Amino acid sequence: MSQVFILVDHAHGKVAHSVGELATIAKRIGDVSALVLNGDLSVLTPQLSHLGISEIISLSGINFEKYSAGASAQAIAQLVSEKSPAALLITSTARGKEIAARVAVRTNSGIITDAIDIDAALIATQSIFGGSTTVHSKVGHGTPIITLRSNSVEIEVAATTPILTEVKVAESDFDASRLGDKVVSITEAVTGGRPELTEASVIVSGGRGTNGDFAPVEALADVLGAAVGASRAATDAGWYPHSHQVGQTGKTVSPSLYVACGISGAIQHRAGMQTSKLIVAINKDPDAPIFDLADLGIVGDLFAVLPQATAEIQLKKA
Numbered sequence: 001m002s003q004v005f006i007l008v009d010h011a012h013g014k015v016a017h018s019v020g021e022l023a024t025i026a027k028r029i030g031d032v033s034a035l036v037l038n039g040d041l042s043v044l045t046p047q048l049s050h051l052g053i054s055e056i057i058s059l060s061g062i063n064f065e066k067y068s069a070g071a072s073a074q075a076i077a078q079l080v081s082e083k084s085p086a087a088l089l090i091t092s093t094a095r096g097k098e099i100a101a102r103v104a105v106r107t108n109s110g111i112i113t114d115a116i117d118i119d120a121a122l123i124a125t126q127s128i129f130g131g132s133t134t135v136h137s138k139v140g141h142g143t144p145i146i147t148l149r150s151n152s153v154e155i156e157v158a159a160t161t162p163i164l165t166e167v168k169v170a171e172s173d174f175d176a177s178r179l180g181d182k183v184v185s186i187t188e189a190v191t192g193g194r195p196e197l198t199e200a201s202v203i204v205s206g207g208r209g210t211n212g213d214f215a216p217v218e219a220l221a222d223v224l225g226a227a228v229g230a231s232r233a234a235t236d237a238g239w240y241p242h243s244h245q246v247g248q249t250g251k252t253v254s255p256s257l258y259v260a261c262g263i264s265g266a267i268q269h270r271a272g273m274q275t276s277k278l279i280v281a282i283n284k285d286p287d288a289p290i291f292d293l294a295d296l297g298i299v300g301d302l303f304a305v306l307p308q309a310t311a312e313i314q315l316k317k318a
């Protein structure tokens with residue numbers, strides 16, 4: 001059976017949810033080899049062994065975090081050239097896409113980004129032009145390198161005992177001119193205990209309709225264990241950080257539930273959230289375009305609707 005590489009996203013000893021999705025897709029294509037850069041394997045291996053992974057390839061020897069994507073891409077490209085896997089799958093984060101692009105250039109391979117599904121024949125599905133068009137495409141040259149949006153597929157759990165392969169790399173192995181920028185310091189973003197936007201299975205977002213008061217949006221998010229998103233109108237106004245912006249020029253999300261509060265549903269916002277599985281919209285304008293997209297629409301003032309919804313959910317949870 002052919003070998004498929006997936007790149008393992010991990011932070012603080014926790015494997016990202018999206019890795020389970022990559023593994024689920026990779027299993028359709030072949031045996032899954034998980035590439036781990038700089039990880040504590042005693043902590044990561046138990047998490048990976050629930051995902052049906054056959055092999056863990058640990059790349060160590062240099063601190064990849066010291067560099068931008070250049071060093072990771074060089075190490076991965078070298079492995080791809082040596083092993084010629086059937087495909088390399090990476091999560092569609094900004095860093096993931098940068099690594100994918102660099103590996104594609106270095107291995108003279110084709111790349112598809114932001115796929116929402118990939119079948120056994122390596123045909124990728126993308127949702128483009130704000131979700132108005134679905135594209136099916138296949139890489140025709142080299143090793144298919146495909147990035148997958150988080151929350152696109154249901155994870156299939158399968159217990160395995162992966163074999164461990166260690167690959168030592170040294171700084172001297174690398175083409176210094178292509179390492180990318182050197183990271184001089186890292187400041188962890190303050191997350192406030194809520195899930196990361198692109199990883200969250202539930203997102204509650206606020207727009208201009210909040211008039212700058214995100215308290216009811218955050219309260220609902222907290223009872224649902226959700227991440228908080230925002231429209232560009234809200235982030236441009238300085239009401240919420242730009243890192244929470246959903247849309248064409250913000251983050252692309254695909255949660256199980258997306259609650260849009262006081263958001264009109266402009267095409268640029270929809271581009272970032274319309275592959276969500278269930279969309280609920282709260283807007284006081286019955287003609288707001290967001291209702292064309294919503295599975296459930298509530299015409300009303302968010303300052304009246306959200307506290308009631310939050311209280312009701314709290315009651316049900318008690």
Ligand SMILES: Cc1cc2nc3c(=O)[nH]c(=O)nc-3n(C[C@H](O)[C@H](O)[C@H](O)COP(=O)(O)OP(=O)(O)OC[C@H]3O[C@@H](n4cnc5c(N)ncnc54)[C@H](O)[C@@H]3O)c2cc1C
Pocket residue numbers: 206207208209210230231232233234245246247248249250251261262263264265266267268269272282283284285288300301302303
């Ligand atoms: C190149 C480009 C890129 C862009 N990228 C993005 C992007 O990434 N993300 C993004 O979001 N936008 C983006 N935009 C901006 C986009 O076009 C819209 O301007 C923006 O999404 C509007 O945000 P909004 O829905 O919060 O505000 P509005 O369009 O002003 O809508 C506010 C809504 O709130 C409702 N409302 C008001 N008060 C209440 C209340 N009390 N209760 C309930 N409902 C209420 C109103 O009826 C209205 O429908 C981009 C634009 C351009 C040109």
